[in-house]
Amino acid sequence: MVAARFILAISTSSGVAKVAAAAEPLDSGAAAQTLFNYEIVDYKSQSAQLLPKLEQHLQAAGLQATQCAAIAADIGPGGFTSLRTACGIAQGLAVAWQVPVVTLTSFECMLPQLEQAEPLAVLIDARLNEIYAAKIQRSAQGTQWVEPPYLLAMNALPNLQGPAVCDAHLFALLASPVSGIRQGEVSAVQLACLAWQEFNAGRVATPFDCQPLYVRDKVAQTTSERLALKHGAV
Template sequence: MPFLAIETSSEHLSFAINTPSGIVSREWLVGQKQSEVTLPYLQAFLNECGLTMRDIEGIAYPSGPGSFTGLRIGCGITQGLAFARNIPVVGISTLLSIAEASGAIRVVSCLDARMNQVYFSAFEKHNGQWTTLIDALVCNPEDVPMPDGDGYTGVGNGFSVYQAALDARLGAKIDIVRSELFPHAAQLLTLALPTFAAGQGRPADEAELVYLRDKVALKTHERVQK
């Protein structure tokens, strides 16, 4: 059964679909043009895969944190497509997505949150399953929490934007920094597939976005009110 992932949380737009031979994905650098290009690029991607939305059994989307506009676009498109097909959705943390992309076991994820702040979390993988060591938060780079132990891989553009502050704070904890990693649909789908397989996807109207500055997860009716 093919499932689709739509990743719009950054200036990189990407899609992914699982096939019998593995996950197929495509990615474009679109800047702030997600609202203009996401649907036509998605149609082109589906055509390339020889599929239509009638073939898709569920949709994964980035639940945040990230660009408010990008997240809303991704969630809105996901909801519209899922409503039309009456298929489930799964939201995946962008911070966990880049942890998955690293291939590491102990990861500190850090994304630029603008306003001289970062989105931050820490994870560890055991037997193929991720455990959250530090819950996602937004803070100044010099104030990020210290994870227990050492041997971490640092991932995300926060490590390039705030290199000096994060190195001073976390340098003794981190062995490798991969600031080039960004949220991608391939990892988003990889993380969502077990939830789909377990029948634990959610109805489209229950899709949530996590806005850490608001410290809440907003559902559809709450986003309309804001």
Template sequence: MLLAIDTATQAVTVAVHDGATVVAEHSTSDARRHTELLAPSIRDTLRAAGLRPRDLSAIAVGVGPGPFTGLRVGVVTARTMGLALGVPVHGVCSLDALAHGVMADGERTRFLVATDARRKEVYWAAYDVTDQGVRRSDGPDVARAADLPAHLRGLPTAGRGPLLYPDALPHALPQLDVGAGALATFAMGALRRGEELLEPQPLYLRRPDAVPQSERKPVSTA
């Protein structure tokens, strides 16, 4: 049994995969309450699957890219659970998981994923559809949507980027956020094929909004 978690986008999303299919999934869209929502979401998803934490054999977590605070909630929770339960924890690029969800709903040859990076920017990656499935062809990276090359801006685009910057990304796809069910299916498929997943470390493409000062001002003794 694999537990999948992602908090890299606006969604707090959790799913359980039994090796054949997703048996339970729960998602809540709230960009400001990742910390409060994740633990109850895990509890409710396990309960819906008829499982206890000790029934899990692995955990997969979206490692971003994503906003600093929300992303850390999912990664730290997954690593803590893995340590407590003695099960492996695998990282998955959250943009790859979102791309896998796009392909679950239709057939395309190439598309873009662009999620909210704040600061008027998007986290983005481009994907090609091959006989072996969806493959990332460019990215991940962070940039202003309008600064992306024209051949990328013209692609069908999943994520919240088209909602935020419709002039730059005019071809919106319906998938807005990562779904843990898609992440679980992506991770389970990779593990079955013997592919290496990522370390459960946050994928930061830039420094966090709040950083300590590099130099401290001297304290006056006068």
């Protein structure tokens, strides 16, 4: 039986384009059923492939744009170009399909469950020898930011204590297993399921409110800064 309504979720923050569609839960306590999900690993072809593949999966699942309740977007943090791709496509589809958007962060998309009984630290490789970090607690009422998103130096990783979830790269860097720390990944399926909670609670936004989250203020050095470092200036 074709779902009456679905939410389309788009995540590109990890460098891999991940797209999923989830049907409306049968009741408030039920998990949303995944209708389809796919990934595009090739970074250079993501923007060109994402929409054609989406059309193919919608047709295969027997879904129409008129059944879409909202577009969910992972707004980051992540790569500058990657986040703009997800937000731009989410905006375009939301305008074309005349639906709202649900914006959630990469941290929330890494949660192992829809609800967390205690605060959980979430850590994502930020490159440049830094880590995107946050501590969150999640309930049906939404996300509580115990520690809002911030940058953590990579050399702080060995001091990490649980409960926490790390992406695959950071988890591999841990010298030995640490109690309460697990490996996770940004998930478009999780994004879609969380988005249904947000949508049913009325926590939605307009398409043009779907903007990337940049935790790092700056990712490149000026010419003078590079020369100063080269010559040993502070």
